[in-house]
Amino acid sequence: MALHRERWGVPDVLSRAPGRVNLIGEHTDYNDGFVFPMAIEFDTVVALSRAKSGSPSTVISEIFGEARRDDEREPITATHWAAYVFGVSHLLNGLGKSIGPWRCTIATDVPIGASLSSSAALEVAMARALLQLAGESWDATATAELCQRVEHEVVGMPCGIMDPLISAGAVRGHASLIDCRSLEMLPRRLPDGTVIAILDTMTRRELVDSAYADRRAACERAARWLSVAALRDAELDELERMPAELAVERRRARHVITENERTLAAATAMDAGDAAAFGALMNASHASLRDDYEVSGQALDAMVQIAHSSPGCIGARMTGGGFAGCAVALVAADAADDFIPAVQERYRAVSGLNASVWLSQPAAGASHIDSIGQHPE
Template identity: 80%
Template sequence: MTNRAPAAERAVALHRERWGAPAAISRAPGRVNLIGEHTDYNDGFVLPMAIEFDTVVAMSPGDNDTECVVLSEAFGEATFGRRMPKIDSSHWAAYAFGVHHLLVECGIAPGLWRCAIATDIPIGASLSSSAALDVAVTKALLHLTGDDWHTEAIAQLCQRVENEVVGMPCGIMDPLISAGAVAGHASLVDCRSLDMLPRRLPDGTVIAILDTMTRRELVDSAYADRRAACERAARWLSVAALRDAELHELERMPAELAVERRRARHVITENERTLAAADAMEAGDADALGALMNASHLSLRDDYEVSGPALDAMVQIAHASPGCIGARMTGGGFAGCAVALVAADAADDFAGDVQEGYRAVTGLDASVWLSRPAAGASLIDSIERHTA
């Protein structure tokens, strides 16, 4: 992203400056979703990959008996006491404090601790910065307590942080891919069983992340309204979740449920596209994958209505740029990032054209990053290397 030191070095330096050498260092990546949007909380299928931007937590046991301390390079310092007062869901530190709170509920005793946080993940860009923070804090606290949880349990706890502490009714995708991604692969995730099936990108392609430099708050009525509409549609169709519905069944829905029908149509067809995309990746068919990504954007724009002017402009500009095979908005929507499948030998020209074209249309300076599929969360065991 910039010429500054990696997040691991910055987090450790911040910890050392305040408290000395950390006892645990954990990293968790952001993610970009290639296809399968707003399907995770409908028990459906998603196809994300971890990206090469990390959030890093450097942590050690506390040196007093009254409070835990979180020190962020971006947001400053926050504390909470042993008696666990009510967590302010709107506070940036609610994620870290929420992990502690729910671990205690699960019978884990983290004790008092202090940590320093640094990240290379753009905040609010639909690249899952919050899930990466949840996962990194969870990994570090479990290391301090000597507990070893499997990927699914970590992801489920982190989803609870988002749902119950922060108030964001999101699905399992973000923490699951941040915790369990396989290096070099995207993953077809079944959000009901939590099975993860690694899939490589087609040969000769690369993923481009296209930041519109517009931002939105995910904890808002628009996201909750869409989830509620999906739940109403599922109830009307007498299915446990829209993952179980068939497209032809929507014809029976009455006119007064037109909005619910459109939301359900997106979810059902997006699940179909996601499964087809995984097959295209298995076959190495870049053109088929790109066409499915294009269709996904149209569905998100027209049926789910979560795109926005900047996202639509970015996708149109990407389509017109050299080497583009497919492009779509990614993440919760309304603002943030798009994602494109690009021919690797044209990637640099693609990035330049997108930035120039987007500036001409919007007056904004977009960021374009090329990323390989990264590995999921891990502990950084060479602490000496980071504390010398």
């Protein structure tokens, strides 16, 4: 990385971690359920060097600028962009990892705030680099759990495990069915002749300031009323017993229960190479997120509707936390070149915005980079 060399010389460590797109299984991870994400071909890269003892830890982002932390006991401002970076270092030090002060630079092409998990990519890439610098072993699951702690304890975002786990542990060429209770990852290939399209509405949201925490709290209230550890354990017919005053909680629970069923059915469809069945499940997922979970939005609904009627689309839905950001579509590979301009033109006509549409094959999870542009499989 040129910026790191200019400021501090050749880095001691280079690491990368990808963003992700979730194909189906939304808002189920913090309910101990099932999700089906894949890593995407956008990365965050961290260049890291040791600093002299007593020096501040310093980070420079090509997008956000420079930040420093003079002492490990210094409070971390949760709303500052560098909280993700300093939070990883702080928690690793708390686990007894011998890291010491460091200097790092960050570059990324993961779109920020687009529901493609730019924060998890940053956390995982930073954790990968710091562990390498400290001579510690790398474990994808343990790293994902650490990064989830950063979100909970430092940033204040009560997210599930999906984002850091797929960023850390994805298998190239595969999406992964993840059991968010056991943390088992089961890689699956996309149906033959299909490609994933990521459709950026160019609208943005801040999840910490959104209704995300309210949705999680409603799920927890529903689980308590149903006397289950998590909504993963609830049955659909049990919701009929919930009283009228818990109508909101009933709808939230109905989404989670049916979304888990859809996600498992999607894995079966993918195993069978049944793209049409997988696409239908994506469509049903969007309707449930829109109507029962109420986390879609005008731009997302418009984008999904446009995708449905564009050449080669097999299925489409919003993806990520919701309210804004990206949708995802399963598209016939031989129609992808027609699908992209059709979506962009029609979305511009209804919204006045210039959508970005990318095609992506499933990428590999986090890795150490031996040299710029090269990393182990």
